[in-house]
Amino acid sequence: MKDAKKMIYNPFFLYSLLGICLVLSILFVEHNESFYDRPIAEVIEIKQLENAEMADSHNNKDRLFTQKIIAQLRNGEKKGQLIHLTNEYSLSKAYDQEYKEGQKIFVSIAENKEGSTELTGSILDLKRDQYLLFVLWIFIFILLIVGKKQGLFSVLSLAFNATLLSYALDVYLKHPQISLVLICSVAVILFTVVSLLLVNGFNDKTYAAIIATLLGTFSSLLVTYLVIELTSGNGLRYEEIQFITRPYQMVFLAGLFIGSLGAVMDVAITMSSSIFSLYEKNHSIPVKALKHSGLEIGKDIMGTMTNILFFAYISGSIPLLVLYIKNGSPLGFSLNMNLSLELARAMAGGIGIVLTIPIGLYVSIFFVNRKRART
Amino acid sequence: MNALVVLAAILFIFMTLIGGKKGARSFFAIFLNFGMIIFVLFFMNDPNINPLFVTLIACAVISCINLFYINEVNIKTITAFLSSIITIVVLILFIVIITEKAMIQGFGEEEIEELSVFSLYIGVDFVKIGASVIIMSTIGAITDTAMAISSPMREIHYHHPAITKKDLFTAGLSIGKDILGTSANTLFFAFFGGYLALLIWFKDLSYSAGEIANSKIFSAEMITILCAGIGVTLVIPITSWITAFYLVKKSNNTETVE
Numbered sequence: 001m002k003d004a005k006k007m008i009y010n011p012f013f014l015y016s017l018l019g020i021c022l023v024l025s026i027l028f029v030e031h032n033e034s035f036y037d038r039p040i041a042e043v044i045e046i047k048q049l050e051n052a053e054m055a056d057s058h059n060n061k062d063r064l065f066t067q068k069i070i071a072q073l074r075n076g077e078k079k080g081q082l083i084h085l086t087n088e089y090s091l092s093k094a095y096d097q098e099y100k101e102g103q104k105i106f107v108s109i110a111e112n113k114e115g116s117t118e119l120t121g122s123i124l125d126l127k128r129d130q131y132l133l134f135v136l137w138i139f140i141f142i143l144l145i146v147g148k149k150q151g152l153f154s155v156l157s158l159a160f161n162a163t164l165l166s167y168a169l170d171v172y173l174k175h176p177q178i179s180l181v182l183i184c185s186v187a188v189i190l191f192t193v194v195s196l197l198l199v200n201g202f203n204d205k206t207y208a209a210i211i212a213t214l215l216g217t218f219s220s221l222l223v224t225y226l227v228i229e230l231t232s233g234n235g236l237r238y239e240e241i242q243f244i245t246r247p248y249q250m251v252f253l254a255g256l257f258i259g260s261l262g263a264v265m266d267v268a269i270t271m272s273s274s275i276f277s278l279y280e281k282n283h284s285i286p287v288k289a290l291k292h293s294g295l296e297i298g299k300d301i302m303g304t305m306t307n308i309l310f311f312a313y314i315s316g317s318i319p320l321l322v323l324y325i326k327n328g329s330p331l332g333f334s335l336n337m338n339l340s341l342e343l344a345r346a347m348a349g350g351i352g353i354v355l356t357i358p359i360g361l362y363v364s365i366f367f368v369n370r371k372r373a374r375t
Numbered sequence: 376m377n378a379l380v381v382l383a384a385i386l387f388i389f390m391t392l393i394g395g396k397k398g399a400r401s402f403f404a405i406f407l408n409f410g411m412i413i414f415v416l417f418f419m420n421d422p423n424i425n426p427l428f429v430t431l432i433a434c435a436v437i438s439c440i441n442l443f444y445i446n447e448v449n450i451k452t453i454t455a456f457l458s459s460i461i462t463i464v465v466l467i468l469f470i471v472i473i474t475e476k477a478m479i480q481g482f483g484e485e486e487i488e489e490l491s492v493f494s495l496y497i498g499v500d501f502v503k504i505g506a507s508v509i510i511m512s513t514i515g516a517i518t519d520t521a522m523a524i525s526s527p528m529r530e531i532h533y534h535h536p537a538i539t540k541k542d543l544f545t546a547g548l549s550i551g552k553d554i555l556g557t558s559a560n561t562l563f564f565a566f567f568g569g570y571l572a573l574l575i576w577f578k579d580l581s582y583s584a585g586e587i588a589n590s591k592i593f594s595a596e597m598i599t600i601l602c603a604g605i606g607v608t609l610v611i612p613i614t615s616w617i618t619a620f621y622l623v624k625k626s627n628n629t630e631t632v633e
Contacts, residue, residue: 036585056494061422064496093502094481094495106589125484128594129585131477138469139601143555146608150552154559158604161560165567165574173578191564199556227381235377241572243489244579251572259568262561269557299394303401303445304522305561306386308515310405311437312565312603314412315511319481319504322419323490326497331413340379345568347382350405354389354398 018144022137029130033075038106040127041071041083043099058328063091069099069123071107083107083119094323097126104130153198160198161191165258176246181221184254188217188261196265205269205276208367212268212360213261219359220264220352221257224344228253237340252341259313260349263305264356270301271360272367279368283375290365298357309349313342400445407440415511422498427467430507434463434514441518451529454621455521458614462517463510465613466606471506473602479595480505485576486592509599513562513606520558520607524551524614532622540623547615555608562603570596 033040049066056062069085085107089096099105106124143151168187172180192213200206228236233249241248274297275290317338324334390398411433418429438459442452474480481501482490528547532538538546573596577587587593 037583038585054496056496058494058497060494060497062496062498090496092481092496092498092500093478094497095487097478125589125591126478127589128477128479128591129588131473132588132594132597135473135477135598135601139604142605142608143559146548146611147552147555150555151608154556154604157556157560158563158600161563161567169575169578173575195556195560199560223385224382227385228378231376231378231381233378235379243485244572244576246575246579248572251575255568255571257568258571259565261568262557262564265564266557266561295393299397300446302390302394302398303404304441304515304519306401306405307408307441308519308561309565310408311515312512312562313569314409315508316569316599318412318416318419318508318511319501321416322499322504323482323493323495323497325416325420326499327493335413342569343379344382346405347379347386349565350386351382351389354386354393357393 018140025133025137026130029133032129033104036075036106038124039076039078039109039121040074040104041085041107042074043069043071043101043103043105044082045070046099046101058326060326065089065091065098067099071105073107073109073119074104078109078119081119083109083121085121085123087123094319099123099126103127150199157195157198160194164190164194180247180250180254181257184257185218188257189214191258191261192217192265196269200269200273204367204371205272205364208272208276208364209265209268209360212272212356212363213265215359215363216264216268216352216356217257217261219355220260220348221253223351223355224256224348225253235340236344237337239337240341252344256345256348259345260309260352263309263349264352267298267301267305267353267356268360271298271357272364275361275364275368279371283372287365287369290368291361294361294364295357298361302354302357305353306346306350309353310346313346313349314339317342397445404440404445407444408437411437411440412511415507419499419504419507422500426500426503426507427471430510431463431467434510435460437514438518441515442522446522450621450625451525452522454618455518455525455614458521458525458610458617459514459518461617462521462606462610462613463514465609466513466602467506467510469605470509470602471503473598474502474506474509477594477598479591479598481591483590483592483595485580485590505595509602512566512599513603516558516562516603516607517610520551520554520610521614523554523558524611525618528615528618529622532626536626538623540619543619543623544615547618548612551611551615555611558607559604562607563600566596566600566603 047068049068051063051065053063067087069087071083071085073079073081073083087099089098104127107121108124109121140155143155164187168183172183192210196206196209238248275294278285278290278293320338321334387402390402415429415433418424419426438456442456446452524547527550531546
């Protein structure tokens with residue numbers, strides 16, 4: 001028993017286990033065609049045909065290329081046969097791509113014309129799973145090499161949170177009468193407890209951070225909800241998420257709620273760790289000094305934390321904005337259509353961050369005082 | 376009343392109430408950063424300018440705003456700035472290769488119906504824009520982590536001036552390890568929140584696991600999240616090394632002068 005435990009913590013053992021997982025998963029993803037229902041083919045020969053310059057009605061110049069592709073089917077009844085495909089792509093590649101030899105693609109096979117034995121069909125999409133897996137492994141290895149145990153916990157917490165989120169959404173889709181915000185509130189509590197315990201372990205610091213995080217996110221949600229109600233959502237363009245056939249305002253609020261959670265947790269744990277470490281260094285430190293130092297730390301972090309959220313939200317809209325502007329939409333209209341929800345999320349997250357500074361400060365001081373009273 | 380204006384006003388009031396002058400400066404920095412996004416957008420519309428080049432310049436300016444404007448120019452912010460830029464350059468190379476290989480640029484088949492009124496042949500390179508987007512989403516977190524490491528390292532060096540480069544580097548790494556989890560979580564949840572609508576939609580379309588893993592939108596999102604995680608992790612050893620190198624070299628120099 002003891003030996004087994006020792007073996008699990010042996011880094012050599014861990015790394016070789018990881019290495020085996022790496023090799024197995026890569027072997028799997030390179031040869032998993034038979035698990036797919038859709039036909040997959042590997043590109044073996046490409047002939048570049050003509051290319052033509054073109055200009056659209058807004059005078060944007062682009063170039064169109066045509067590729068004749070011969071690919072070999074990798075799964076299904078016709079495995080091993082060759083298929084002839086045509087691909088068109090442009091220089092800008094907004095919605096098309098240039099295929100290269102050796103790539104695997106999803107295809108649909110057309111009915112054979114009478115008399116011809118040649119298989120033809122059309123290209124559906126690229127098979128991307130092997131690239132996704134590759135990035136995932138790099139992510140895991142870099143986190144483990146730099147972060148060691150903490151890196152492992154980050155990977156675990158990401159995996160756990162993603163699974164929990166997916167499960168929460170399943171619950172919502174199965175019972176659409178339950179409000180999504182309510183489901184997300186339950187999920188948020190679980191996210192907070194698990195993530196903070198994983199990052200920081202079982203101690204007073206963590207408990208203070210958990211309470212501060214929950215108070216912080218819920219009050220920021222409340223403020224944002226009140227603002228949206230009072231202004232009756234004026235200035236928010238829900239068009240960009242209207243593709244979902246569900247109450248999109250709820251979906252937006254729930255996204256805002258979850259989105260600010262990580263930043264609020266970060267602030268809460270920073271506040272509680274620093275207050276507790278001040279107390280550990282000097283057990284008789286007056287509450288006034290704790291308050292002062294806590295506020296100073298809060299001032300230092302609030303700007304950069306708000307900016308993290310700002311960039312994480314806003315940057316994703318850049319491709320759409322470019323598309324709008326290149327198609328002759330005025331700048332103001334494009335920004336309004338594509339950024340209003342992202343800006344609202346960033347502001348709401350910022351409000352959560354700022355509110356968590358005093359909340360985290362007072363909750364931590366409360367815990368410090370309790371600890372003092374006990375000793 | 377416009378909801379965005381009200382939210383901004385509330386944020387401004389809270390920031391100045393709690394942060395005083397520095398709070399007001401932090402609020403103003405958000406506007407400067409917004410200006411930078413518009414600047415990036417403006418240059419990305421020109422097909423003759425490489426979007427990656429624009430992004431690098433924008434990242435440098437944004438790091439300046441986040442480090443030098445909100446804080447001030449000193450040895451902590453200078454080393455944090457250098458480390459952020461180096462991390463971004465390393466990361467950008469990796470991301471360009473991945474976006475090109477996995478072909479996650481532009482728009483997915485699920486989005487294309489909404490965009491049918493637009494001409495998609497607009498001549499700008501969406502592969503490079505896609506890579507820029509991933510970098511820009513992480514820049515805030517990278518500068519934050521760099522600052523969070525260089526600042527306490529400066530304190531350690533101040534209290535133990537005789538510390539060796541190697542010890543200082545190790546101290547930086549261990550600070551980095553402590554904040555790694557929370558920095559990564561900040562980004563993960565921000566992306567989860569941003570993608571929530573899309574996730575619900577994917578579930579509504581009842582895609583199979585294989586279809587999800589291979590779809591352009593989902594892989595693009597996953598790769599963004601993972602690259603962001605790689606970015607905030609990479610900045611840890613880079614900042615520790617640069618700060619240790621810089622601080623120890625500087626104190627050696629002053630000793631020889633005396």
